[in-house]
Every structure is written in structure tokens, then in C-alpha cells.
Amino acid sequence: MINFIVGKIGQYVLVLWIAVTLNFALPRLMPGNPLALLAGEEVGMLTPQQRAQLMANVGLDQPLPAQYARYLQNLLRGDLGYSFQKNKPITTILADRLPWTLLLTVTSLLISTLIGITLGAAAAWQRGARGDVGLLGFFVFLESLPAFWIGMLLVALFAVQFPIFPTFGAITPWTKLEGWALVEDIVRHLVLPLTTLTIVSVSGTFIVARYSMLAVLGEDYIVVARAKGLRERVVLFRHALRNALLPIATVFTLNLAFAFGGATVVETVFSYPGVGRLVYEAVLNRDYPVLQAAFLMITVMVVVANILADAIYPFLDPRVRHAQSRGGAQ
Amino acid sequence: MFASHRFIALTVLIGLLALVACATPTVEPTKAPPPPAAATSAPAATTAPVATKAPEPTKPPAPTATARPVNLRMAILVDESTLNPYTYVLGYPGWNMLNLVYDTLLILDADSVPKPWVAKEYKISPDGKVYTLTLRDNVKWHDGKTLTSADVKFSFEYYKKNARGRFTTPVRDIVSIDTPNDTTVVITLPAANPSFIFEPLADAPIMPKHVWENEADPKKVTNATGSGPFKLTEYKSEQFYRFAANATYFAGKPAVDELLMPIIKDPTTIFSSLKTGEIQATIRELSPELAKEFSSAADMKVQRGPGFATTMLLFNAGRAPWDQKEVRQAVGLAIDTQKLVDTVLLGFGTPGNPGWLHPQSAFHDPAVKAEFNIAKAKTLLDGLGYKDTNNDGIREIAGKNIEGTLLVYSNNPQRIRAAELIAAAVKEIGISFRVTALEVNSLDAKVWPDFDVAKGRDFDVSMWGWSAPVQVNPVRMAQLIHSDPRIGNSNVGGYKNPAADKLGDELRVTTDPEKQKTLVRQMEALIAQEMPFVLLYYADGNYVYRTAAYDKWVYQKGQGIFNKLSFLPGVKP
16 A cells, blocks of 8 residues: 555656646747847847846846756745746736636536536436437537637627626626625626536536446446336436446546636636636746746646545545555556 | 545535635725835735835825716726836837826827927937926926936936836937936937937836835836826736826826726627726727727717828848849739728728828828839739749749748737738739748747847748837838848848938938938838838727717827827817
């Protein structure tokens, strides 16, 4: 068991180190550099010495190995750096953005997972029937709709035509609301982006849930359960769905990790102050420190999600538990 | 079932945690802004508005007798950061927002001509080298201190020392700044410089010496004390800026009491919000497709005027065959710029003057005109020996086609459309352009590596453009075509011509208005003839706002409605 855990930890550290290195290299491999960001407008008029000075101010004059070493050092101290564009420490920026992003993406993930599993199981249960074909067609259709288009449509309908919801933002920024009024304001701002994001992500879970159920329903133990005369609902929930949850749980934990990366398109359409838009703008502007930090956060979350999945599996599937307690392979 | 219960419980728990995490940093509304204190440490997590008020922030703006306060919400697209001269992001609207808070010595009037402002008068010595400016004695910083010549001297010297593209270059060559008394500034230049009244005098913000003198890193300064018509009272990153009228402004209290500028990232959403009334104006230009719809709305008004931002086709003048003047001329002759304006801008624009200046510029020579003539273009190419011998529709010489890649920014659908129309147009005369869209930074890295024309270039032809200020000051034409990288720092195509260099050298030091006009006209004629670039069009400025909220906007030629004068009705500099 100890070997198992040490092995796992070693694996994760290795993965993290490779990821950190890639995160350092990728932004710098893109053509261009952050000079325009550092110098502001009319960068073309600066003298070579002034340009060099600006780059040196942020340490970009150093050779790459030196930059890399400094990055690793800072990282070990927990210092994510300072954004070239926002002129703020990145930890502050992420602390600002992450709650909004998670409110949006995690809520959407929960709703779409719930809908996806329920309808996916229902569809698989009556495979080939009109309901199944209808649902499958419907979700494939949803999957093909672009997020920005749904977002714009919802704004046009429910914010402009029927002014029920606001068109932008996560709260009404200039009002000083408190208590329930604040919660209501946040929810009102959340509805349209949440709906958009859920519509574009629900199909994935539905399709995974449906296929995973179909695979389980072909197993012998389902036949046995039915032969025992168990009620349909018991067979569906206790025997089929529970076994079908494994792949769904894997997809869910991974999506949970990517939820930290935000939802760029939805955040843009609704001006939701999230991480997705931050990363997008950092790419366009070559804001290296922000890119490094955001990618790192996503990597760490994927690793954490993997750990989480590893931890959850034994509860979901007793076979994994037995295999582990016998000291078996991973 | 037990295990899956736990699974569900776990997911719910994670969801709740996320919600809690959300709630904590955002529930802050009633808290008073923290004391301004030292701006050196990192701003407190999320509650502190980064731009803090001047030390005595408590006094509310004096209420006017009976009039209801005017609150205006005007949307912008991009977070302009902490909005000091070193941190604002975009020339438009960042610089314009900066100018709500800060002042310049001179100001561009509605015709974009520099006029006295904080400096109530200025004298230029006959040799054009010495500028003597007399400051008003009633200009106060937002914290109550008086703006003096020491602040001016300090600001220009600070810009000289700390590199910032727009503000550093114009003050680079200053020999000395003297301040014989609190209201007199004497600036000495090494040579006459007709640009000086535009930049820095009507462009560089004056910063308070007492705030900035101990700041080593200008990017980290969050104290936004200025002398302008508005005080920046709150800034919430990625959400909004709040400005309050400066009741003691030297030119009078602005007509808007509170200006809120929310950041809305998507242009479509901006116009939806305008329809619902969530915002009442925007710095974003109305796209031609929307102009009709908004023009007919009863409670809104669309103001249209000339825009000085340019859209052009830029040749790499150092690469064959674009190094041949006749090839560039042929391309220019093959493009129907009126058709581009009609198709791409739906008529909301002005076809390009091949000599660079906007036809509404005071310096433009009406004799310089664009020509659309396919037959003439073909004759030019015939004359050079380019013939289509293999019948593929493309002319060649010694087996080499006239062809090239036409680069265009991928985030600009209008320009992509124009590029495709141009590719189709030059096909008519046997030239092949492959339109390639690239992300902004990647395109710049090819066309203008490190934004330094001395570092060469790797492209054939590119869609290109300069912002409005480059048009406002005609002396800047020299920057566009001079072959010395220090002077021709905007000569991105690498064009070389001794005649252009000679004209540019003269233009750069000529202060006599009549002589300057003659030189500008000669320059226009030369650019139109040599075609280092084809000027395609100038898109009109179209701005829409709700009239009930505020309707005293002033359209500044080339810049639009978002300028200082729009908030100071009745003030004519």
C-alpha cells in the first residue's frame, strides 16, 4: 500500500514538473512578445535602448535558462508573478476571477451532469424506442449549436425583447446591494450565462451516460436481476446505473478540473468576469506570467481531479477496493 | 447505493464550497473604500478599488440648486487597467479616459487643432527652438494643491526617464526645461519641431509631482490624483470605472455629475444593453449594419463624422516584385476604393486619398485623387514585361509569377472582407494575392518585428492601418516614408527614396505655416505617385447614445464623441 502511494506521488510530481516546464515554454514559443504591452502605444517610436530597458524591467532580457530557473524558484515560494497587462499580482487577479468562474462552471457542470445522467439512463433503458431516438437526435442537435450564438439569442430574447434578465456582468456593479437583494442580483445575472453553458455541455454527459448504460445493460447480471423478478426501477438504479457511473465519474472529475479554466465564449458574450476570458486576453497580449499561472492552475486541478477519481473509485466500485487491498496493480 | 450516495454528497459539497468561495470576496458593497495610504503594497484582495481617491475623499460634489444630477453610463470594451499614463491599455478609449482625470498643456479643439488649455498662452521663438508657456494660476490638483510649472517640468522629465511609447519619444530631445516662476515654463529644443505643439503639448498628461516623485515603478502607481474635470473614485477590475465631476475644475464643473463606464467585452452585447437602457452611450462605434436600426429609434441619436483612422494595403517595398513602383501603382489602379467603402462599410466611410491625408484634413490638397483604371494598370504591367504566357490567369516574367501572400488580422472581419475583395480585384490584372488571416501578435511579428523597422520584415503585402492621431499631425507623414529608421519609425514597409527623405527632413523642421503647407502637399503628391501603400478608406465615426440621458456631445474630428469637450458644453478652447 505504501509503495502504491509513494509511486502515485512520484508520478504526480513528475507530471507537474513536465507541465510547469511546458507552461513556461509554450507562451515563449508563440511569435511576437509582450513589448507592445509593456511600452503601450507608439511602441515603434522608442529607441532600442528604451525597448531593452522595458524588457529588462520584467526580466525578459535574461537568457531562457535563467528565466526558467527564476520561474521555478518563485513558484516554489508560491509567487505566481505579476501581470504585464493588469499591473497586479496574479494571485490577486485569480482570487478575483475564480469565484465567478466556479459559480458559473461548477453550477453548470452539476446541472448538466444531473440532466445528462437522468436522460441518458432513461434513453438507454428504452434503446431504439421513439423516446431514445428523439432524445439522441435532440442532444446531437444541441451539441452542434455554437455557444456564442445561443448566448446572443438568449440575450436578444430574454434581455432585450422581454427584459427579464440583465445583458451583461455578474452583478449590477455600481449598486451597493446587501443580503438577499445581492443574492437575487447575482442569480439574475447568472441565469442566462448558466443556461447557455449548460445547453452546450449537457450533450456530452448525456452521450457518455447513454453509452455507458447501454454497455452495462448487456451484461449477464442484468439478465440475472431481471430473472430474479426484481422490479424494473430496482434493476435500473441499483444494478445498471451504479455500474454505469464509473465512466461518468471519470468525465465529471475531469470536467471539474477544466471548470477552473473558465468558459471563454460565454464569459465574453455576457461580460462575465471569469478566468477563461483572462487566459484568452493573456494569449493575445503575450502576458507570459498570466499564461504560466493559469495553465499551471488548470494542470494542478487536472492532477487533483485524477487523485479525486482514484479516491472515489473504490467507493463506486468494490472490485477496485478489493484489488487495492490485495496490493494489486493500480 | 451507499457509495453512490457518498458520490453525490461529495459533488454537492464541492458545489457548495464553490458557492461559498464566491460569496466571500464579493460581498463587500457597503464597506467604505479603504484609506489611500501607501500605494506600494499589493492592493488588498478584492475589495479595494485600485485607484484610490485623493487624500480627502469625503467631500461630496456640491449639489446644484434644483437640477437633478446627471448620471451617465457609457460602456467600454476593454479593461484599461489602473488608468495612469503608464498603465492604460488602448490609445482609444484609454487615452481619452486618462484625459478625464488629467490635463494637457494644450487641447485639441473640435477640429483637432491644438489650442491653449492649462497653458493659457504660448510663444514660440522665431527660430522655433524655444517654447514659453504661461500656465493658468487657478488649476488645482484633485487634492487641492495648485498645479505649477514644477509639475510640468517634473512630468516631462519623468516621461523622458521612464519609457512609455506615446509620451517618451516627443520629449526625448528636449534640451532644458526652466521654471522662472510658478506659472512660466520655458522649454528649449535642439531644433525647430512643428510637431511639438501636438505631442507632447496637446497629448502628454501633466502628473502631480508630489504624488509621483517618489515612485520608482510607474506601473505600480495606483494614486489617480489628476487635475482634470473628473475624479476617478472607483475602479473594479474587469467590471467598471466610476468618475465623479470635479466641482472646482478651472474650466467649470462638467455637465455630467457621475460617469460610470462598465466594461462590456462583446460589441453585440453593448448594443443590446443600449437598447434595454442599461447603458446610455458607448465609446464603441456603431457598425454600419446597425446604423439604420439605431438611426430610426426615437429615444436615440446617431452622430456621424469623419474618422481619421486609416485602412491601407501595405507593400514590402524591399521585396520583388513589390519594390517596383509600377507594380504598386498597378495594384492601386486595380482597386475601386469607392466600391470597398460601399461593400465593406455599407457607405459609412470615405474612400482613401492615395496621398495619405483624409480629404477633410485642413492640410489636404484636393488635386490629389484616387484613380481606378484597369486598362492603365494592365498597360503598366505589360510595360514591365509581365505577361501571362502559360494561360493560368497570372502574369509572370522568366517563369516567376506576380504573386504574394496578403496578410490580415484574423480578429477584423471588415478587413478580411476588404482583403478578399482586393484579391479578386488584382486577379483582373493578372496578380495573385493569397489572403492569409493571422492573429494580431503573429502578424505584427512578421510585418513589424519587435515594432522596430530597423529589424527588417518578412511579408509580401499586408492589410494595415494607423490610428487617428497619426493623421492629426501632418508632420508625421515623414515617419511613414523616411528611410532612416530613427525618423521613419513607422515606415513599416521599408520604403526607400532619397526624394522622400529630403522632403521629410525639411518637413520635420519647418514651423512656418505656409511653407509647411507647401511641403505637406509635395509629400502628398509623392506618396500618391510612389504608392508605398494604397490608402483604401477611412471608416466614418458613428456614435449612438440615448438623448434623454445626455445630449451635449461634441464630435471631435477624427476622434469621435468621447473627449473632454463633450463634458464641458459651452467651453470653446
